[in-house]
Amino acid sequence: MKIYATYNIKGGVGKTTTSVNLAYLAAAEGLRTVLWDLDPQGAASFMFRVKPRVKGGGKAIIRGQRSLDDAIKGTDYDLLDLIPADFTYRNMDLLLDKGPEAKQNRKLSRLLAPLSQEYDAVFLDCPPSISLVSENVLHAADVIVVPLIPTTLSVRTLDQLTEFLATFQGRKPEVLAFFSMVDRRKKLHREIVEELSVKREGIAATPIPSAALIENMSVQRAPVTAFAPSSAIARAYKSLWAEVRAL
Amino acid sequence: MTPGLADFVIAGDETTWDSALGSALEALGEAFGVVPDPGGSSGGAWRRTWFDTFDWRLYRAGLSLEYVATRRGGELILTGAAGRPAAAGPVAGWRATRSYHASDLPDGPVAERIGGLIAPRALLPTVTVSTAGSVARLLNADGKTVARLLVERPAIGDQPLPPRLAVTEVRGYPGQARRAARLIALAPGIEPLGSDGSYLLDDALRAIGRRPGDYSNKVDAKITAGMPARKAVATILLALLDALEVNVDGVLRDTDTEFLHDLRVAVRRTRAAIKLIGDALGLPDADYDRFAAEFKWLGDQTTPVRDLDVHLLDFDVMASRLRAAKKDDLVPFCTFLQGRRAREFRALARCLRSPRFSELTAQWRATLTAILDRADKRPARRGGAKSAQEPLTAGRLAVARTGQAFRKVSRKGGAITADSPPQSLHDLRKRCKELRYVLEFFSPLHDKGAYSAVVGDLKKLQDCLGDFQDNEVQIDEIRALAGAMLAAGPVFGGDTVPVGTLLAMGELTAGLAISQQAARAAFETRFAGFAGPEGQRHMAVLLAGEKP
Numbered sequence: 001m002k003i004y005a006t007y008n009i010k011g012g013v014g015k016t017t018t019s020v021n022l023a024y025l026a027a028a029e030g031l032r033t034v035l036w037d038l039d040p041q042g043a044a045s046f047m048f049r050v051k052p053r054v055k056g057g058g059k060a061i062i063r064g065q066r067s068l069d070d071a072i073k074g075t076d077y078d079l080l081d082l083i084p085a086d087f088t089y090r091n092m093d094l095l096l097d098k099g100p101e102a103k104q105n106r107k108l109s110r111l112l113a114p115l116s117q118e119y120d121a122v123f124l125d126c127p128p129s130i131s132l133v134s135e136n137v138l139h140a141a142d143v144i145v146v147p148l149i150p151t152t153l154s155v156r157t158l159d160q161l162t163e164f165l166a167t168f169q170g171r172k173p174e175v176l177a178f179f180s181m182v183d184r185r186k187k188l189h190r191e192i193v194e195e196l197s198v199k200r201e202g203i204a205a206t207p208i209p210s211a212a213l214i215e216n217m218s219v220q221r222a223p224v225t226a227f228a229p230s231s232a233i234a235r236a237y238k239s240l241w242a243e244v245r246a247l
Numbered sequence: 248m249t250p251g252l253a254d255f256v257i258a259g260d261e262t263t264w265d266s267a268l269g270s271a272l273e274a275l276g277e278a279f280g281v282v283p284d285p286g287g288s289s290g291g292a293w294r295r296t297w298f299d300t301f302d303w304r305l306y307r308a309g310l311s312l313e314y315v316a317t318r319r320g321g322e323l324i325l326t327g328a329a330g331r332p333a334a335a336g337p338v339a340g341w342r343a344t345r346s347y348h349a350s351d352l353p354d355g356p357v358a359e360r361i362g363g364l365i366a367p368r369a370l371l372p373t374v375t376v377s378t379a380g381s382v383a384r385l386l387n388a389d390g391k392t393v394a395r396l397l398v399e400r401p402a403i404g405d406q407p408l409p410p411r412l413a414v415t416e417v418r419g420y421p422g423q424a425r426r427a428a429r430l431i432a433l434a435p436g437i438e439p440l441g442s443d444g445s446y447l448l449d450d451a452l453r454a455i456g457r458r459p460g461d462y463s464n465k466v467d468a469k470i471t472a473g474m475p476a477r478k479a480v481a482t483i484l485l486a487l488l489d490a491l492e493v494n495v496d497g498v499l500r501d502t503d504t505e506f507l508h509d510l511r512v513a514v515r516r517t518r519a520a521i522k523l524i525g526d527a528l529g530l531p532d533a534d535y536d537r538f539a540a541e542f543k544w545l546g547d548q549t550t551p552v553r554d555l556d557v558h559l560l561d562f563d564v565m566a567s568r569l570r571a572a573k574k575d576d577l578v579p580f581c582t583f584l585q586g587r588r589a590r591e592f593r594a595l596a597r598c599l600r601s602p603r604f605s606e607l608t609a610q611w612r613a614t615l616t617a618i619l620d621r622a623d624k625r626p627a628r629r630g631g632a633k634s635a636q637e638p639l640t641a642g643r644l645a646v647a648r649t650g651q652a653f654r655k656v657s658r659k660g661g662a663i664t665a666d667s668p669p670q671s672l673h674d675l676r677k678r679c680k681e682l683r684y685v686l687e688f689f690s691p692l693h694d695k696g697a698y699s700a701v702v703g704d705l706k707k708l709q710d711c712l713g714d715f716q717d718n719e720v721q722i723d724e725i726r727a728l729a730g731a732m733l734a735a736g737p738v739f740g741g742d743t744v745p746v747g748t749l750l751a752m753g754e755l756t757a758g759l760a761i762s763q764q765a766a767r768a769a770f771e772t773r774f775a776g777f778a779g780p781e782g783q784r785h786m787a788v789l790l791a792g793e794k795p
Binding site: 048049050051072073074075076081221 | 384389390391392416417418419420
């Protein structure tokens, strides 16, 4: 089982659309896949038409009182399941902040371990923050996919993340950033994408363009790779998934 | 049927299937959005072929084996009781039209589960069903898929079979699937498939006029105790003739060794029946002699191939017992056996295709059929009837001949001592076989418990006598084969038979001699178990249960 996380400290950079589309592509490729919507806003759950509510409460799951298995819902797509968001996740930091300090940032890893028999790929859709939740996600993940808006400031967040990961003891996740919501009409976007794609290591060759179809996902309540598989944006996600999967 | 939460079959005939399906969809439409899902993974068209041995070993064990051709090759799916999946695995290069042996099964759970069960029989295709499947998604108010409906339309060639419906659950929404199943169950013309998921196989076999378990190598004659003995004996012999003839094709195709085995058993039983109860048929003596001689001829024609089959079937076990010699030393012996079998098989095939064989079976069938036609019209002339007015019944004949055969075994066995020559045990084995056959011929008339007790005792004695004689026969045959191999000259890679091979064959005979001695040592205990007070009581109970 390989764990992928979409992460960025900033919100509104395309984390959820990325995790939803990459998870769909993984399942369509034959991988038994589950996406965990860790964001209390529940955008990924909404995309899959699943109510953002965990049976018995998200608190019991995080505390290990209920099995994660009980919370899993099938989506409309073969091989793709979802662990929906829950409003109690807004307090997830407090839930994780229990027990010995050394173990607090490994709780998600332990919760995910039993899924390895059943799934080939897990996607974690993280809320935007620097918190114990994100620290748990970074420790649990094998691959961290980082959407970047092509601005100078947002690129700095990648540097901060890389520095933070460097402090990890032992196993460190692979990091792959990519430019998200790229608007080719904007000169700054074009320059940053062209320059950093060459200069900076760890940035995917595939940029994801800004597209009306992505906004349409919340209307269709489906991955764009499912409802418009031949579109340019769907092709871009397929290309990005190929890069992510190769890690 | 693709296993679902609930499976249904559409009742009625072809003309009502579509309206019943429409009713089910209408019922679902009141509670769910029903959306066709042409890309659903359970839809599409596929062919599945069921395999079983000629004697239905899988069916009798509560199993069914499907071969489904896929784009990547194929899949074997083993299903257990109540349609539960038992094992599955990919398979390459299989075809739905040919037979396969246990050794053809790919390594994996299917082979582990049934390899030992089917060997040495071959798996034969029993029926092929083509299925067109379609999927509909059942949506809740949010447009979320909460269950799926699978509709399968199976057919054998152009002949459609009743369609099947299955509701499958979407994880996390079990209540919705149960609700859908309840709605379908209420629709007119829809019936639950029940717990036995193999109904499709049953329907398919029925459609081609076959019945699961329609062959076994047991005597299967429909007789009753009050039936005139002549009619009962003719019925038994006709059943044996059916068993003989139904195996001929499998022998000629050389599908597996057991076709010949079962054919030989049918011949032996026929000969025993002619000898032991044939007088009840009331045939002229010349006819008895002629048919007895012809069936002996037929039996003799089948012996060489069967003897070689026995060597080849036991080969791996015998080779594994070698201590001094190596298994590879026996390779020339195996090659020689195979070559000789090929030659003997050609002779056997000529026999089974000969006019003499077809005349024998045709005349025998005509004779028995004529007796059956006349059976109720006049009493038996021979066989110990009380009077001409009171014809001998099957029940009385069974009591008389079973008791007679039992007494003969008791007398001959009781006379055997530690100093008796091997031939006395061989003779006793023949008498035991006769008793066994008489028991089997009349098995429908016996109480099941009493029958099992007597046959159980007898079988142990027969196994012991069989081990004693078969080991001796095999020793003699191996010696004779060694001689034949030496006489064959330089055929083994340009050389004569290797010394290592002859030594290994010698070791085989030594092992057989040890087994024979063990069988001889066990004889007294086995015989006492059969003919002692307990065995006598079992037989008395059996015979007392007969009602003429």
